[in-house]
Amino acid sequence: MIWKSLEKRLKQGALVTGLLVGLSSSVSDADTIYYGKLKGAQRIAYVEFDEVKVESKYHKQLERLSETDPKYTVFVNKRYNSIVAAITEVAKEEKYDVVIEKGDPDVKNSTDIGELVMAKLEEIEKDA
Numbered sequence: 001m002i003w004k005s006l007e008k009r010l011k012q013g014a015l016v017t018g019l020l021v022g023l024s025s026s027v028s029d030a031d032t033i034y035y036g037k038l039k040g041a042q043r044i045a046y047v048e049f050d051e052v053k054v055e056s057k058y059h060k061q062l063e064r065l066s067e068t069d070p071k072y073t074v075f076v077n078k079r080y081n082s083i084v085a086a087i088t089e090v091a092k093e094e095k096y097d098v099v100i101e102k103g104d105p106d107v108k109n110s111t112d113i114g115e116l117v118m119a120k121l122e123e124i125e126k127d128a
Contacts, residue, residue, distance in 0.1 A: 030100045030101070030104050031101070031104050032049075032100060032101035032104050033098060033099070033100050034047065034049075034084060034087045034088075034091075034099045034100065034101070035084075035087050035088050035091040035096070035098060035099040036091060036096065036097050036098035036099060037097070037098060038098060040097070041097040041098040042097055043095060043096045043097045043098075043111075044096065044097065044098050044099075044100070044107050044109070044110040044111070045090075045091065045094070045096040045098070045099045045100075045110060045111045045112070045113040046099065046100050046101065046102045046103075046104075046107070046110050046111070046112060046113070047087060047099060047101065047102060047112070047113055047114050047117050048101070048102040048112075048114055049083070049101060051114055052083055052086075052114055052117050052118055052121065053079060053083060055118045055121055055122065056079045056082055056083060056121060056125065057125045057128075058075045058076075058078045058079035058082065058125070059079055061075050062075045062076065062079065078128075082121055082124055082125055082128065083117070083121060085124055086117045086118075086120040086121040086123075086124055087099050087113075087117050089120050089124075090113050090116045090117050090120050091113070094113065094116070096111075096113070099113065102114075
């Protein structure tokens with residue numbers, strides 16, 4: 001149970017950046033920001049972490065482990081770091097100002113970059 005809680009916290013808030021004071025209402029309520037800054041964001045993208053994480057080679061290893069196994073936390077961290085690295089690379093390549101969790105909040109004119117992130121994740125993890 002502790003490990004799922006840790007994973008949820010990493011997913012939901014580890015990379016929240018910036019103050020929410022004075023930001024545009026379209027993204028000021030975002031709880032999970034994987035890349036960039038909210039203030040002044042023009043190009044906004046989103047990913048669905050739960051959709052992306054199942055594509056990680058580390059997720060497949062996690063499925064075989066118990067939450068009490070000492071390796072479990074190691075693989076949770078490796079998976080998370082790989083996903084954030086993939087999101088960051090895609091955001092930079094595609095020139096997005098900010099990447100948030102899907103529906104956190106729903107933002108008009110935002111772009112789903114999940115497929116690009118999954119492809120980049122496979123590339124990153126291939127050599128890891």
